[in-house]
Amino acid sequence: MQNHGPLIISLDVSTRAALFSFIEQFSPDEKLTIKIGMELFYGEGPRIVRDLLNRGYDVFLDLKLHDIPNTVKNGMKQIGKLGVAFTTVHALGGSAMINQAKQGLIEGAEEAGVQPPKLLAVTELTSITPEGLANEQNSKLSMVDQVVSLANLAKQSGADGVITSPLEVEALRAAVGDDFWYVTPGIRPKDFPKDDQSRTATPAEAATVGSSTLVVGRPIINANDSVATYHKMLEEWQNANR
Numbered sequence: 001m002q003n004h005g006p007l008i009i010s011l012d013v014s015t016r017a018a019l020f021s022f023i024e025q026f027s028p029d030e031k032l033t034i035k036i037g038m039e040l041f042y043g044e045g046p047r048i049v050r051d052l053l054n055r056g057y058d059v060f061l062d063l064k065l066h067d068i069p070n071t072v073k074n075g076m077k078q079i080g081k082l083g084v085a086f087t088t089v090h091a092l093g094g095s096a097m098i099n100q101a102k103q104g105l106i107e108g109a110e111e112a113g114v115q116p117p118k119l120l121a122v123t124e125l126t127s128i129t130p131e132g133l134a135n136e137q138n139s140k141l142s143m144v145d146q147v148v149s150l151a152n153l154a155k156q157s158g159a160d161g162v163i164t165s166p167l168e169v170e171a172l173r174a175a176v177g178d179d180f181w182y183v184t185p186g187i188r189p190k191d192f193p194k195d196d197q198s199r200t201a202t203p204a205e206a207a208t209v210g211s212s213t214l215v216v217g218r219p220i221i222n223a224n225d226s227v228a229t230y231h232k233m234l235e236e237w238q239n240a241n242r
């Protein structure tokens with residue numbers, strides 16, 4: 001299976017102090033990939049991203065841009081300058097927006113002399129249920145068909161991959177191909193509460209269906225022993241049958 005990536009920790013905290021007190025539980029040699037979302041980014045600004053990069057961590061900046069193409073391009077130009085590994089838009093923003101997002105990342109990265117991040121398009125949020133898709137979004141498609149349709153759009157528009165739940169990954173690999181990233185949040189250890197997630201799977205299940213990379217937040221952050229929980233989930237992800 002291609003692009004078997006890291007288990008990304010979604011560090012959904014609101015302050016720099018909380019971020020570093022979490023990270024300092026780990027050995028400095030541990031090669032972590034940290035996802036920063038809107039909570040920390042809006043609270044602390046881009047400096048927090050630079051601080052993590054300077055300490056050697058890989059960063060996934062997950063701001064899920066969704067606006068007109070020109071606005072997204074200019075926002076992505078700023079993100080492209082940072083040197084992060086992944087960033088996101090909503091696929092529902094459409095082809096022109098995704099295309100301009102990619103362009104902005106390339107221009108920003110070139111200006112700063114860094115590599116552009118991989119652009120991931122969010123398909124249907126993992127909190128959305130099939131009923132919500134039908135009744136609130138009035139989609140006539142099943143969840144899988146809707147996600148495949150958005151992933152095809154994202155790929156044709158220049159994205160490097162999608163954010164989706166593991167439940168759609170097998171269909172995506174068949175319909176969209178292996179040369180694309182399938183990044184999956186909604187990961188829960190067996191018997192762990194779903195919280196506000198709807199379409200969930202364990203690390204082993206996600207590996208078996210072909211997820212490229214996992215995103216895990218609360219099960220690790222809120223654990224009594226976050227380091228042990230991270231290692232247990234990482235081992236399950238790395239050792240599952242593929």
Ligand SMILES: O=c1ccn([C@@H]2O[C@H](COP(=O)(O)O)[C@@H](O)[C@H]2O)c(=O)[nH]1
Nearest residue numbers: 010037124125126185186215216217218
């Ligand atoms: O469809 C999506 C897109 C993004 N996310 C993000 O992933 C993490 C998941 O956190 P958990 O605590 O493990 O539920 C969170 O930052 C979301 O914003 C997602 O869950 N689903």
